[in-house]
Structures are given as structure tokens and as C-alpha cells.
Amino acid sequence: SAVISQKPSRDICQRGTSLTIQCQVDSQVTMMFWYRQQPGQSLTLIATANQGSEATYESGFVIDKFPISRPNLTFSTLTVSNMSPEDSSIYLCSVSSGYGYTFGSGTRLTVV
Amino acid sequence: SQELEQSPQSLIVQEGKNLTINCTSSKTLYGLYWYKQKYGEGLIFLMMLQKGGEEKSHEKITAKLDEKKQQSSLHITASQPSHAGIYLCGAAGNSGNTPLVFGKGTRLSVIA
Numbered sequence: 220s221a222v223i224s225q226k227p228s229r230d231i232c233q234r235g236t237s238l239t240i241q242c243q244v245d246s247q248v249t250m251m252f253w254y255r256q257q258p259g260q261s262l263t264l265i266a267t268a269n270q271g272s273e274a275t276y277e278s279g280f281v282i283d284k285f286p287i288s289r290p291n292l293t294f295s296t297l298t299v300s301n302m303s304p305e306d307s308s309i310y311l312c313s314v315s316s317g318y319g320y321t322f323g324s325g326t327r328l329t330v331v
Numbered sequence: 332s333q334e335l336e337q338s339p340q341s342l343i344v345q346e347g348k349n350l351t352i353n354c355t356s357s358k359t360l361y362g363l364y365w366y367k368q369k370y371g372e373g374l375i376f377l378m379m380l381q382k383g384g385e386e387k388s389h390e391k392i393t394a395k396l397d398e399k400k401q402q403s404s405l406h407i408t409a410s411q412p413s414h415a416g417i418y419l420c421g422a423a424g425n426s427g428n429t430p431l432v433f434g435k436g437t438r439l440s441v442i443a
Contacts, residue, residue, distance in 0.1 A: 252430040261419060262433045311373065313430065320364060320423070320431055324373040 221246050221316045225323030232302055232330050239298045240326045242312035247292035253285070256309040256325075265310075268295050302330045333358045333422055337434035344410050344441055352405045352437045354420035360400045362423035364431060369416045377405075377418075407439075415441045 222245040232238050242251065250269055254262040265285055266274040274287040288296045299306050307330045312323040334357040344350050354363065365377040378387045380396035380403060387394050391408045407414055417438050421431035 250428045250430075254430075261435045262421075262431075264430050264432070267430060309371065315423075315428060315430075319362075319376070319379050320421070321376075322366075322374045327371060 220318035221248060221314050221321045223312060223314065223321055223323040225312055225326060227326055228324060229327040230329070232328065234303050234330055236302055237298055237300045238302065238326075238328060239296050240310055240312075241296050242294070242323050244293045244314055246316070248314040248316060249292070250315065251289065251295045252313040252315075253287065253295075253297045254311045254313065256311065258308070262311065265297070299328065302328075304330045306330050333424075333432050335420055335422055335432060335434035337418075337420055337437050339437060340435065341438040342440070344439070346411060346441050346443050347409050350407050350410055350439070352418050352420075352439075354403045354405070354434050356401045356422055358401070360396065360403070360422055361425045363396055363403045364421040364423065365394050365403070365405050366419045366421065367416050368419060368436075374419070410439075410441045412441045412443070415439055 224243045226241045252267055253265040255265050256262050264277050265280045266276045266287055268274045268287050268289040270289045270292050284300055286298045310326045314321055336355045338353050363380045366374040367377055368374050378394045383398045383400045385396045393406045396403045417436045419436045420434045
């Protein structure tokens with residue numbers, strides 16, 4: 220199955236700033252998925268990123284707040300923009316392959 | 332859209348006891364994934380079920396998918412403190428390029 224390297228693993232950021240999270244996959248994949256997990260909650264899908272086209276965002280998430288890049292079939296970034304304490308969450312990327320779904324190790328974001 | 336209902340939401344069991352977590356889908360399941368998450372960490376893949384009536388086991392954990400493919404259960408035998416964490420079920424669409432939809436999770440505590 221695919222292996223994902225997600226960075227950073229955690230960060231503490233000042234409100235009003237932005238953080239970019241990176242996911243590198245060891246194989247080419249068509250779709251990458253970005254999730255948010257708020258404290259004590261389950262995973263909520265933010266968007267689906269397809270290489271060469273704009274990401275598709277779920278209801279409640281917008282591109283200005285969570286811009287996503289997908290420059291090639293092995294890499295994607297998610298930026299959390301103009302952060303507020305409500306953005307404190309774990310952010311995870313995921314891919315599907317012939318062996319099922321693989322998740323990055325997550326980025327634990329705390330906004331102060 | 333597909334929704335997954337997990338029960339119970341939380342569970343406290345004494346070490347050595349058996350327990351069962353249920354996951355019920357609003358639609359037919361094409362693939363049902365079970366993950367475990369230690370608090371604040373990434374997801375650990377447990378098992379994936381696809382066929383009606385399928386049952387898989389790994390160490391002391393057994394997962395089943397019912398014949399109608401709308402409900403799955405996760406059973407832990409002789410629970411240990413290492414089993415503590417959040418258990419999440421995730422449903423796949425009928426295409427490998429769709430993201431997993433997750434239940435709200437079951438928080439398991441194992442006490443001595």
C-alpha cells in the first residue's frame with residue numbers, strides 16, 4: 220500500500236497567520252483527500268484534490284480559507300489561512316490505492 | 332449522502348472483558364474500514380470488509396459485515412489497556428476514487 224509522509228506533525232501558530240501542510244506519497248495516485256478532525260470529533264472531509272484541476276470542497280469549506288495545491292500525482296499541500304483558535308484541529312491527508320485507503324500521520328495544529 | 336452511526340459513543344470496560352462496537356450505514360456498504368486512533372495521533376488501519384457475511388480477525392479483534400452489507404461490528408476479546416483509543420468505521424463508495432465517510436467514533440477506555 221501507499222506510504223504518506225505528512226509534515227509538519229504539529230505546530231502552534233498565532234491567530235491571523237497561515238500554515239501550509241504537506242503530504243508526499245511514495246507512489247502516483249489520482250485523488251488525494253484532506254480531512255479535519257476537531258477535538259473530540261470524527262474526521263470531516265475538507266476537499267478532494269485531483270492533479271491538474273481545482274480541488275472540490277465540501278459544504279462548509281471554502282478555497283479562500285483552505286487553499287489546496289496538487290502540482291503532481293505524488294504531492295499535495297493544504298493551507299489553513301488567517302487562522303483563529305477555532306481552526307485548532309488535527310488535519311490529515313489520505314489516498315486510495317488498490318490496497319485500500321492510507322492516511323498521513325496527521326498535523327496537530329494549535330492556534331493561540 | 333451516506334451516513335454512518337456508531338454505537339456506543341463511549342465505552343469503559345474492565346481489563347479482560349469482551350466488548351462490541353457497532354457501525355450502521357444508511358446505505359449499502361461497498362467497503363467498510365475499521366481504524367483505531369490513539370488520542371491526538373494518526374489512524375491505525377485494522378480491517379477492511381467488502382463481502383456480505385464476511386468476517387476477519389487479527390489477534391483479539393474480529394470484525395464482521397452483515398449479509399445485507401449495512402451493518403458492521405467490531406468485537407474485542409479479553410480487552411487490554413493497549414486496546415484503549417478511538418475506534419472509527421469508514422465507508423467507501425463504489426469507486427476507489429471517492430473519500431471515506433466516517434462515523435463519529437467510539438471512545439474505548441480499559442481499566443485495570
